[in-house]
Amino acid sequence: MDSIKQIWEEVEEKLVKIKESFAKNPFEMAEFERGVHAQFNRLERDFIKQTLEEKDNQIRGSLKRLDNWVIVRQDTKKLLALSGPIVFKKTLFKNKTDGHSEYLIDKILGIESHERITEASKAQILEEAVQTSYRRGGDAACVSEDKVSKETVKDILHTLRFPEEKKADSKKTVDYLYIDADEDH
Numbered sequence: 001m002d003s004i005k006q007i008w009e010e011v012e013e014k015l016v017k018i019k020e021s022f023a024k025n026p027f028e029m030a031e032f033e034r035g036v037h038a039q040f041n042r043l044e045r046d047f048i049k050q051t052l053e054e055k056d057n058q059i060r061g062s063l064k065r066l067d068n069w070v071i072v073r074q075d076t077k078k079l080l081a082l083s084g085p086i087v088f089k090k091t092l093f094k095n096k097t098d099g100h101s102e103y104l105i106d107k108i109l110g111i112e113s114h115e116r117i118t119e120a121s122k123a124q125i126l127e128e129a130v131q132t133s134y135r136r137g138g139d140a141a142c143v144s145e146d147k148v149s150k151e152t153v154k155d156i157l158h159t160l161r162f163p164e165e166k167k168a169d170s171k172k173t174v175d176y177l178y179i180d181a182d183e184d185h
Helices: 002-024 029-061 063-068 104-109 119-131 134-139 150-158
Strands: 069-081 084-095 101-103
Touching (some): 029 063, 063 069, 069 101, 084 104, 101 104, 119 150, 134 150
Antiparallel strands (some): 069 084
16 A cells, blocks of 8 residues: 555656646646646556556465475566556566476466557457557557557457357248349349
8 A cells, every 4th residue: 555655646746746837827738638647647557567566476475386386586577558568577486396487477367478468458459440440459559659560450350269150050941032133134
């Protein structure tokens, strides 16, 4: 909770400055709105980062983890979220029995080894790409200048798997089939 308060205090300080600037120049409504939006996006990114790092620290300190896993090193991971890029630290563990290495936080969260886009951001990409184009889908990935390429949007779309449609067991049969045609056909 202390870390959340610290993040909020920093954001609150910047919001006060933005508000004071707007009070001096009320005709700059767009700048005011962008500034507020950017600060809340920063709050969201910092909150997610802190939560992921706390979860990783819980795994590091877990007594149950000591039975099977040893700490190898700590690395950084960058994920593109709706609010922008989130860079957090995660721990690589080595299994005592078979010797393979794994990031347990990734396993818990369901993050693939080379994945760099959050599920929410992928959903946003798909919503936009279905309506418009792959490029706009990539632009909709997050609010920051970090964008996703058209190729990546295509790859995300092509990895989707839909359940097969159930076909009717029997076809309808008719006694007579009428065909209406004009003289050209």
